[in-house]
Amino acid sequence: MLRRVCAALILSLPLLSACEGGGREIDTEIRTINYECADGTRLQVKYGKPESGPSMAMLTFDNKLVPMHQEPAASGVLFVADKGHPNYRWHTKGHSGMLSLRANGEREFEVVLRDCESVQHGSTGESRS
Structure with a gap:
């Protein structure tokens, strides 16, 4: 539960304190990227x-x-939803991404938003870790 609360707060505040206990501050770089998908859907991440x-x-x-956390991917960057929304995956590569969803009880993920291109190409959601 603490991880979910911290994840939500860390993405909405540039500086967060108390999530790691002891009142320490955590510096976090936050970037907002707007995407437009093939079907016209706009998505902000x-x-x-x-x-x-x-x-x-x-x-x-x-x-x-x-809320999502990064997981290893064969290529690009894969974000997997945290508890509460375990059936979502956001996969980016370069300036594009796709959102997949798995129906409850199903094994396979279905792409629900594809060819989502970032509107501002100055930065991406990719990280080097």
């Missing part, structure tokens, strides 16, 4: 990279705020 730990992403889809 906030990316955060704390001093230590994996990169995080926060997106809103289908009226749900979905």
Whole structure:
């Protein structure tokens, strides 16, 4: 539960204190990237990279705020939803991304948003870890 609360806060505040206990402050770079997908859907994703730990992403889809953490990927960057929304995956490569969703009880993920291109090409959600 603490991880979910910290993930939500870390992506909404540039400086967060108390998540690691002891009142320490954690510097976090936060970038907001707007995407336009093939079907015309617009998606905003906030990316955060704390001093230590994996990169995080926060997106809103289908009226749900979905906190995500970075997982290893064969190519590009893969973000997997945290507890509470375990069936979402956001995969970026370069300036594009796709959102996949797995129906409850299903094994396979279905792409629900594809060919999502970043509107501002000055920065991406990719991190070097």
